[in-house]
Amino acid sequence: MAEGEEEVNYASGVFKAGNNHPPADSAGHLRFQHLAPCLGILCVILLGGLIGVRVYQSNVKDLSAEVQELKTRILELETQKNNLTQQIQNLTTNWNDLNVSRAQWSIDSYCLGNIDKKCEACQKGWKLTAPSCCQYNYLPSLRWKTWEEAQKDCSGNNSYLAVAHDSEEKEAINVKSIGYNGYWIGLRVVNKKWEWVDGSNLTDSSWIDPPADGHCAVFKKDKDTWSSVSCNLKRQWICQKKALSV
Structure with missing residues (x-):
């Protein structure tokens, strides 16, 4: 080697074709x-x-x-x-x-x-007004009752204020009645119309004046028409019940 020249060493390496695989620990990761x-x-x-x-x-x-x-x-x-x-x-x-x-x-x-x-068809003290029996409560004026009181009295005797659905029943009540002072019957004004205590309506409007609130019907002997008066007045009254078939 000539003096003054530097010595240079080269490392040699061998390269193979193919994939480059990472280290094992890197693959697992x-x-x-x-x-x-x-x-x-x-x-x-x-x-x-x-x-x-x-x-x-x-x-x-x-x-x-x-x-x-x-x-x-x-x-x-x-x-x-x-x-x-x-x-x-x-x-x-x-x-x-x-x-x-x-x-x-x-x-x-x-x-x-x-x-x-x-x-007998009727109990003692009751009169037959076919097909019913009627009790005429002909009492001194001090014992007269309002319409409501009279109906309550009838109910206590298993009866009701008298009802007349037709002319025959109306006449039957008249024939057996006593005195001329007038009796409550089971007819009063309900919802601006005449209605019987059994819930039926009056069929013949000629029997009584047009309905007025708070009025009830009073029957008087030998009169074809009934009187319309305040239910709070006191009158005699007629109770009625079904007659016994004999």
Whole structure:
């Protein structure tokens, strides 16, 4: 080598064709990075499933409790129904017994005490005005009643203020009446029209003046028409009930 020249060394290397592979630890790190999101998603799905199962179990438990409560309530209602049914049966029996008793009392009141042992169509003190029986409360003026008081008195005797639906009934009441002071009958103004105590309407408007609020009908013997007066006035009264078929 000539003096003054520098010595230069070159390193030699061998290169092979093909892919360049990263180190092993780098490859594993890359695979983990790809798997991590999947594992996270899977964990979320599993967590959601567990929550769903817990909610379902809770709902099933609540539903079971509600079903049991409904069953208990149904049993209670069945018991109440049975009790009410029994009460209705008892009341029906008592009512039937009472009706039989009242019917027997009614028959006795029509039949007993007669010398010929025959039943009469009307009770003692009542007059037959076919097809009904009437009681003419012909009393001193101090014992007269308002229309409402008279109707209440009739109700206490299992009857009602007299009703005349046709001319025959009207005439029958007139024939058996006593005195000329006038009697309350079961006709009054309701909703601006004449109405009988049985709920039917007056069919012949010529029998009385046009309806006036607060007015009731008074019958007077031997008069074809009736008087329309205040229901608060006091008058005698006629009670009526069905006659006994004999």
